[in-house]
Amino acid sequence: MISSLQLGGADGRVISQPLSMCNRHGLIAGATGTGKTVTLQVLAEGFARAGVPVFAADIKGDLSGVAAAAAPSAGIDKRRALMPGLEWQPESVPVVFWDILGDRGHPLRTTISEMGPLLLASLLDLNDNQLAALYGVFAWADQQGLLLLDLKDLQALLDWLLRAPEELATVSGGISPASIQAIQRRLVILQQQGAERLFGEPALQLADLMQRDLAGRAHIHLLEAGKLIQESPRVYASFLLWLLSELHEQLPEQGDADRPRLVLFFDEAHLLFDRTPKVLHERIEQVVRLIRSKGVGVFFVTQSPSDLPDAVLAQLGLRIQHALRAYTPREQKALKAVADGFRSNPAFDTRAVLTELAVGEALVSVLDEKGRPSVVERTLMAPPRSRIGVLNETERAALFQASPLAGRYERGIDRESAYEILAQRAEHSAKQAQSEAESRAREKAEARNGRKGTSSRSVTDGVINTTVRSAVQTLARQIGRELARGLLGSLTGRK
16 A cells, blocks of 8 residues: 655655645645646655545646556656665556536536635625625524525626615624625626636536546646636635635545545645735635644645745645746846755755756655654655646547546526525515505505494404414524534535
């Protein structure tokens, strides 16, 4: 059984990290063109081969080659010769393709209710007052037992609250109509960016990320993200943060284990923290720290460690740093900070080597069996067992058709939710208003005819309406108390 993740070689030794330490998270950093994507591929295929499922963002499409075995070459033979003891043979890995836009993979969806107000506010780029209003909107929906599955549910809810200002006053602190209208304007912009495809059902089931093939190899789940990042970087970041939150809330505690339950690779990691509110920063840092106990490892891929908050950097055990460029005073300062982040090796000057590394080389610090960081090593990264580069369209289509999840997510479902329920309430209110108007008209006619008092029927109708309304409100309060939300505001289910 595989017990460690082989990364490469240094001074004739294989550099590896125990799988038991891989839920301590990690960092792959370096300038463009220095080998980060190939390093990500080596790690991902190593986890999958060891039976650890992987979810990775594929920004440039380069990772799809992991589904095909590498072709032997002189370059690979030369590199392997520098790493005695490295286990290597051409090998493919089972792959599942996902795409939030639904064009080149299984559609990836969540629901508005599951995402929650905090992540949605970040996605909408709301200010503090609007964030507070959105929290109030979600609180009212939770109290009413209204599920918000897609954007039309949220729009219907906002429209309802604007037409019923007395409901806005019932929310703790109150909500101003101006804040509701501001949120509605942001939703229009979000829809124009194609974000409506992120929300709906069937939503992603976490169990589908944990599958293995008959040989015990785990799947690598690749999120097609190139077009998404160009058109809607906030949608990309918000989905990854929701996934992190959902795993934290739904997975049971794992404790000490010989390998992670799941590993996530977040490419363009700076987008997770770009222009996000301070409260979200703090929650992300907390989730990254706590999710280790759920057996989930998170690997951030970015150009510079300075792209990540210090509180997150401090939690990253495995560090793989490819070459950095330092031409300006600011870059020189960042270079020193990166070098100081490693446990120094007396054999070389870490700061100087950072600018000398060739493509495919990196400074690597691993954790030993007791979680202690090693001294930094100048490491020649191992070659992937799978193909470097993209699959052709024929290969990709064949894999997609043979996917174990084929047909499960392709057809959307639109079940009864806030949109339908509020439409029914509006219809009922209209009929009730019409009935009351007709009743008043009858009473006026009776008064003109000399009759006094209220008919027994109108009294009975009033008692019935009051009783039904009271029962509905009581049921809504009971449902609302059963809904619970986690650290990032996502729906955790019922208490």
